[in-house]
Amino acid sequence: MPGEETKKPLTQLKGMGVSEGVALGPIYLLERERVAVPHSRIPPEGAEAELARFKKALAATQRQLELIKKRIQTEESRDLQYIIDAQVLILKDVLLLQGTEDGIRQGLNAEWALELVRDRIKTVFEHLGDEYFRERRSDVDYAVERLLRSLLKRRVESIEDVKGNMIVASRDLSPADTAQMVHSRVIGFITDMGSKSSHTAIMARSLEIPAVVGLKNVSQLVKTGDVVAIDGFTGEVVINPDAATRQRFAELKKSFRSYQTQLPRYRRLPAVTRDGNPIRLVANIELVEEMGAVKRYGAEGVGLYRTEFLFMNRKDLPTEEEHYQNYRKVAEAVFPQPAVIRTLDIGGDKFVSQLELAPELNPAMGLRAIRFCLKEPKIFKSQLKGILRAGELGNLKIMLPMISGVEEVRAAREIIEEAQAELKKDRARFAAGIPIGIMVETPSAVAAADLLAREVDFFSIGTNDLIQYSLAIDRANAAVSYLYEPLHPGVLRMIRSVADAGRAQQIRVAICGEMAGDPFYTAVLLGLGLEELSMSPYSIPRIKRMIRMIDQGEARNLADRLLGVPTGSEIASLLTKKMEEWFPDFRSDQILYKTSLDDDLMKGGKDAEHDTHLGISSRRTSG
Amino acid sequence: MTSQYTIANRLGLHARAAAQMVKAANRFVSEIRVKTGDREVNGKSIMGILTLAAIQGSLIILTVEGPDEKEALTLLGSLIMGKFGEE
Numbered sequence: 001m002p003g004e005e006t007k008k009p010l011t012q013l014k015g016m017g018v019s020e021g022v023a024l025g026p027i028y029l030l031e032r033e034r035v036a037v038p039h040s041r042i043p044p045e046g047a048e049a050e051l052a053r054f055k056k057a058l059a060a061t062q063r064q065l066e067l068i069k070k071r072i073q074t075e076e077s078r079d080l081q082y083i084i085d086a087q088v089l090i091l092k093d094v095l096l097l098q099g100t101e102d103g104i105r106q107g108l109n110a111e112w113a114l115e116l117v118r119d120r121i122k123t124v125f126e127h128l129g130d131e132y133f134r135e136r137r138s139d140v141d142y143a144v145e146r147l148l149r150s151l152l153k154r155r156v157e158s159i160e161d162v163k164g165n166m167i168v169a170s171r172d173l174s175p176a177d178t179a180q181m182v183h184s185r186v187i188g189f190i191t192d193m194g195s196k197s198s199h200t201a202i203m204a205r206s207l208e209i210p211a212v213v214g215l216k217n218v219s220q221l222v223k224t225g226d227v228v229a230i231d232g233f234t235g236e237v238v239i240n241p242d243a244a245t246r247q248r249f250a251e252l253k254k255s256f257r258s259y260q261t262q263l264p265r266y267r268r269l270p271a272v273t274r275d276g277n278p279i280r281l282v283a284n285i286e287l288v289e290e291m292g293a294v295k296r297y298g299a300e301g302v303g304l305y306r307t308e309f310l311f312m313n314r315k316d317l318p319t320e321e322e323h324y325q326n327y328r329k330v331a332e333a334v335f336p337q338p339a340v341i342r343t344l345d346i347g348g349d350k351f352v353s354q355l356e357l358a359p360e361l362n363p364a365m366g367l368r369a370i371r372f373c374l375k376e377p378k379i380f381k382s383q384l385k386g387i388l389r390a391g392e393l394g395n396l397k398i399m400l401p402m403i404s405g406v407e408e409v410r411a412a413r414e415i416i417e418e419a420q421a422e423l424k425k426d427r428a429r430f431a432a433g434i435p436i437g438i439m440v441e442t443p444s445a446v447a448a449a450d451l452l453a454r455e456v457d458f459f460s461i462g463t464n465d466l467i468q469y470s471l472a473i474d475r476a477n478a479a480v481s482y483l484y485e486p487l488h489p490g491v492l493r494m495i496r497s498v499a500d501a502g503r504a505q506q507i508r509v510a511i512c513g514e515m516a517g518d519p520f521y522t523a524v525l526l527g528l529g530l531e532e533l534s535m536s537p538y539s540i541p542r543i544k545r546m547i548r549m550i551d552q553g554e555a556r557n558l559a560d561r562l563l564g565v566p567t568g569s570e571i572a573s574l575l576t577k578k579m580e581e582w583f584p585d586f587r588s589d590q591i592l593y594k595t596s597l598d599d600d601l602m603k604g605g606k607d608a609e610h611d612t613h614l615g616i617s618s619r620r621t622s623g
Numbered sequence: 624m625t626s627q628y629t630i631a632n633r634l635g636l637h638a639r640a641a642a643q644m645v646k647a648a649n650r651f652v653s654e655i656r657v658k659t660g661d662r663e664v665n666g667k668s669i670m671g672i673l674t675l676a677a678i679q680g681s682l683i684i685l686t687v688e689g690p691d692e693k694e695a696l697t698l699l700g701s702l703i704m705g706k707f708g709e710e
Contacts, residue, residue: 082639089645089669096670124674133676136638140670316680 303534323386331394463513653689
């Protein structure tokens with residue numbers, strides 16, 4: 001085996017890590033290629049036999065699905081059972097059965113007739129305006145594909161065939177596939193398609209096995225038996241890893257295990273630099289359901305609650321009451337810690353069906369976020385009222401997205417005041433002095449940060465958009481994506497100047513883009529003067545660990561030095577060198593899972609006790 | 624028999640709700656039609672129901688005809704009004 005592997009080329013791929021963990025093992029390639037559909041004519045006298053063949057295949061397929069359903073009958077997998085139910089119902093659907101039968105009677109073979117019906121049904125789905133319903137065409141596809149395979153006597157390979165600890169690779173996985181993972185020994189999986197919210201990703205997270213999706217063509221690059229290493233956090237995938245890579249992943253895996261077991265204790269350690277400078281670590285969330293993770297990973301509150309989800313997949317707009325109920329849950333869950341609610345940030349790449357925004361040529365620079373809210377004050381006000389009322393029950397802050405200047409802040413404040421006046425008139429209880437802050441994500445907001453700092457209570461730098469707008473790159477355009485450089489001198493200077501402007505007016509400056517959750521940038525961000533980092537809750541422990549190893553003075557010197565370096569790539573290599581010098585294990589583990597937390601727990605034993613004590617007392621005050 | 628309802632559950636007639644509705648509908652011999660806007664589909668067809676793309680707040684009209692129409696309408700109505708057990 002080892003001799004053979006050295007001949008195969010090592011291939012590195014980068015996808016989207018959707019479920020944390022590390023796996024190293026052989027591939028099981030689940031063929032989910034479309035079967036080729038044979039077309040032939042059936043003479044009238046053969047129609048009955050063809051119909052019988054169809055019904056037999058149909059019954060067999062339904063039995064398969066029922067069997068899968070039976071095997072996943074646990075309380076946690078109820079949602080999955082419904083998904084399988086829907087598949088069974090599709091195969092019993094009169095539209096499908098009658099349509100296919102008609103085709104057969106008209107002289108088509110069963111596969112051909114079925115294909116025609118499927119395509120007709122899919123066309124109806126494709127014309128639906130709502131994304132969720134439009135996507136149900138893939139459910140039709142999954143079900144019909146299974147039936148076609150049965151007709152063609154092609155075995156439907158299943159995850160149950162996976163023997164031993166293997167990593168499943170596939171173009172895409174159907175709900176029936178993912179359902180079977182509950183009882184399999186699959187140790188990870190990688191797919192060409194998929195997103196964070198696909199069935200696959202959800203299932204992987206609940207089973208706690210690593211998964212990387214959106215790899216484009218991985219299913220064509222591998223075959224069963226190939227060895228692959230996957231990192232479900234970074235999205236890194238290495239096919240045919242060499243000895244060094246295997247070693248690296250084996251260590252990563254070990255670290256990840258110890259990291260998981262030590263997480264609960266680590267949660268209590270404070271995020272302070274070696275020289276005693278406290279940094280606030282808060283969470284980015286978009287669903288109330290994520291509050292559990294916020295607590296589990298030790299976030300000190302919510303730094304960014306994206307509210308767009310409330311507006312999605314519905315015909316009408318959320319009512320003030322719905323806003324209130326959602327924000328209330330967040331406020332109560334984090335109390336006494338604060339939660340920052342970002343007001344509606346639609347437009348650009350986001351889509352909200354009920355608002356019927358006119359299509360724009362350049363949506364990223366179009367009528368979105370605060371611009372949209374100021375143009376639609378009624379929609380804005382009902383959200384604001386919800387926040388103001390929920391603020392009564394906790395510690396909420398309002399954050400305005402995409403502010404380009406002081407005028408927008410003042411206009412928004414006016415609407416907030418109106419909202420307060422209306423609430424007062426209705427004798428509703430609300431938080432009167434709720435802090436108002438802004439996202440700093442446009443170049444003009446950076447340039448005018450000193451002016452804006454006098455008008456607001458806090459800043460949060462949205463690095464993703466700021467990089468895009470300031471370097472003038474369309475992130476969806478692959479031809480210019482190489483320009484997307486978080487360490488571009490222009491970007492670092494902007495972050496520094498915003499931090500300085502905030503400090504001069506004594507307002508807090510946070511950062512909430514992807515940079516905040518990547519330990520590679522932690523020292524730089526601290527050195528640039530940021531005191532609050534907002535990120536996915538899962539990233540908090542490793543960023544905390546990084547912070548605890550950093551000396552604020554040294555970080556400051558490093559940032560000063562980097563600001564004098566002329567290009568992004570030179571900055572990146574200097575930073576890498578410095579990190580390796582400071583943290584000798586930096587490259588080998590990328591400081592992701594490598595948490596010899598034990599050492600840190602020992603070393604920080606005193607701090608830990610101290611913090612635990614504080615934690616308990618503050619929790620007491622919260623009741 | 625005809626009755627009118629507003630879809631109140633947050634997710635609308637999504638796959639899970641549609642599956643419940645179709646399963647219930649198939650327990651009856653009566654013909655069941657479901658209409659939203661100008662689109663009408665067979666209430667026993669999951670793909671029909673899904674293509675209604677009925678999201679929260681949609682108005683739907685159920686028409687049931689047959690020997691067990693009363694029971695069918697009662698059961699389907701209670702499913703819709705009970706938000707399909709959501710929340």
